[in-house]
Amino acid sequence: MKLTSTIASLVALIAIPFAFAEAPIKNAGVSKDLVVPDRYIVIYKQKADPALREKHEQDIDKKGKNAKKGGVVNKLDLGDLHGYIAEIPASTLKDVVASDLASIDFVELDTIVRVSPIKLEDDKIVEKRAFETQANGPWGLARISHRSPGFSDYVYDNSGGEGIRVYVVDTGIMTNHTDFEGRAIHGMNFALGTPNTDENGHGTHVAGTIGGKTYGVAKKATLVSVKVLDASGAGTFAAVMEGIAWAVLNAQANGGANKAVINVSLGGGNNGLLNTIVDIASGFGATVVAAAGNDNDDAANHSPASALSAITVGALDQADSRAYFSNFGRLVNIFAPGVGVLSACLSAVSNSESCSYSGTSMAAPHISGLAAYYIKLCGLAGSTAVTNKIIETATMNTLGDSQGSPRRIAYNLATGP
Structure with missing residues (x-):
C-alpha cells in the first residue's frame, strides 16, 4: 500500500436537499447544525480510472473557484481509498457528479467534530510538582503499574518509549512546556485559519499523559502535534481524517508506521469513512488509540471509537468503576484512568503548570503511552x-x-505478572 496524501477540514454527518443521481449520500439525515456549508467529501469507486479521476477533479476545482469557493481543497489517497474534499455550491457539485457516475462511489457532507466534553476538576491551576522519582505520582500512573488500586507510586521500566513517535491528533501541543523536555514537536496543522500552537489546552494535557516527564506513561517518547481542532475544541471529520493519514505518512518516513502510535481523543457520530481511514492506518501498522466518548452511551454510536481496528478506551474512576460519563459496550477494548487526571496545562503566564481534567480523552493517552512503552x-x-x-x-x-x-484495566507489568 502506498500512502500519498491526506484530507482537509473537520467533518461529521448531515443530509443534503437532493441525491446525486445514483451516487449515494452516506451521511444523509444528519442534523443541519453539524454541516459545514458547501463542503463535501467525494469518494471514488475502487477501480475508477486515475485519468478520469484527475479530469473530474480539475472540473470540480475550476467550477468551484468560478463560484468563489475553494474548489478541490485537498485529496485523499490512502491505500485503496481515493477521493477529495471540495468546497463548491451543492447544485454545481450535483451536476458534475451526475456526469461522472461511473467513477463516483459516494458523497458525504463535511460535518463538525469536537473534543469530548471534559470536566475541569479544579479551576485552579496546580503548581508543577518537583518529583525526583515517581513516588506519590499521579494516581492514574500508579493505577496502571499495579494490579490492585490504592498505590501511590508509578513503577515503570526506564526505557520509557524512547524513540517511539506518538502522534497527538488534537488541538495542538504547547511544545515548550517543561514537562516535555524538548521531546514535543509540531508536525502539521489541518485546523484551517489557526496558528500551529495549542490555543485550547486539551492537546497539551493529552500529550502530557502520554509522554510528560512527570505526568506521562512513556517518559521518553517523541510527541508529534497534529492539529485538527481550533481554540474551541471543534473541527471537522475531514481534518481528522487528513490528520490521521498525514501521521501514517510521516511515520513511514521516520522509522515505520508499525512503530508509531496515533492518539485520537475526540469524536462525533458514527462515521464509516473515518472508521475506514482508521482501519487503513492500522493496516499500515500504526496503533490507533481512540477515546470511547463521554456520553454514557454505546461506543458503537460514535467515531472513531467504533472503528474495529482502534484500541477504544473507556474511563476508569478511583473506585475502579466505569466513570459515570464513559461510553461503554463491546467495542470498548480497555479502561484506563479518566477522572481527575493531572497533566501538563496550557498557560499564558508559565510553561510549567499542570491541571486536572476528566474524560475518556484523558483515559486514551494512558493507553497511547502504554503502547509506546x-x-x-x-x-x-x-x-x-x-x-x-x-x-x-x-x-x-x-x-x-x-x-x-x-x-x-490497563497494566504495564511493572510490579509482577
Missing part, C-alpha cells in the same frame, strides 16, 4: 501485536459497572 520495551511492531499485548496484560474482572464492556 510496550513497543520499546518488548520490541513490538504493528498494531495487532501492540493491541494484543495491551489486552493480554490487562487486569481482568475488577472493573465495576462495565455496562457490557470487557472488564479490562
Whole structure:
C-alpha cells in the first residue's frame, strides 16, 4: 500500500436537499447544525480510472473557484481509498457528479467534530510538582503499574518509549512546556485559519499523559502535534481524517508506521469513512488509540471509537468503576484512568503548570503511552501485536459497572505478572 496524501477540514454527518443521481449520500439525515456549508467529501469507486479521476477533479476545482469557493481543497489517497474534499455550491457539485457516475462511489457532507466534553476538576491551576522519582505520582500512573488500586507510586521500566513517535491528533501541543523536555514537536496543522500552537489546552494535557516527564506513561517518547481542532475544541471529520493519514505518512518516513502510535481523543457520530481511514492506518501498522466518548452511551454510536481496528478506551474512576460519563459496550477494548487526571496545562503566564481534567480523552493517552512503552520495551511492531499485548496484560474482572464492556484495566507489568 502506498500512502500519498491526506484530507482537509473537520467533518461529521448531515443530509443534503437532493441525491446525486445514483451516487449515494452516506451521511444523509444528519442534523443541519453539524454541516459545514458547501463542503463535501467525494469518494471514488475502487477501480475508477486515475485519468478520469484527475479530469473530474480539475472540473470540480475550476467550477468551484468560478463560484468563489475553494474548489478541490485537498485529496485523499490512502491505500485503496481515493477521493477529495471540495468546497463548491451543492447544485454545481450535483451536476458534475451526475456526469461522472461511473467513477463516483459516494458523497458525504463535511460535518463538525469536537473534543469530548471534559470536566475541569479544579479551576485552579496546580503548581508543577518537583518529583525526583515517581513516588506519590499521579494516581492514574500508579493505577496502571499495579494490579490492585490504592498505590501511590508509578513503577515503570526506564526505557520509557524512547524513540517511539506518538502522534497527538488534537488541538495542538504547547511544545515548550517543561514537562516535555524538548521531546514535543509540531508536525502539521489541518485546523484551517489557526496558528500551529495549542490555543485550547486539551492537546497539551493529552500529550502530557502520554509522554510528560512527570505526568506521562512513556517518559521518553517523541510527541508529534497534529492539529485538527481550533481554540474551541471543534473541527471537522475531514481534518481528522487528513490528520490521521498525514501521521501514517510521516511515520513511514521516520522509522515505520508499525512503530508509531496515533492518539485520537475526540469524536462525533458514527462515521464509516473515518472508521475506514482508521482501519487503513492500522493496516499500515500504526496503533490507533481512540477515546470511547463521554456520553454514557454505546461506543458503537460514535467515531472513531467504533472503528474495529482502534484500541477504544473507556474511563476508569478511583473506585475502579466505569466513570459515570464513559461510553461503554463491546467495542470498548480497555479502561484506563479518566477522572481527575493531572497533566501538563496550557498557560499564558508559565510553561510549567499542570491541571486536572476528566474524560475518556484523558483515559486514551494512558493507553497511547502504554503502547509506546510496550513497543520499546518488548520490541513490538504493528498494531495487532501492540493491541494484543495491551489486552493480554490487562487486569481482568475488577472493573465495576462495565455496562457490557470487557472488564479490562490497563497494566504495564511493572510490579509482577
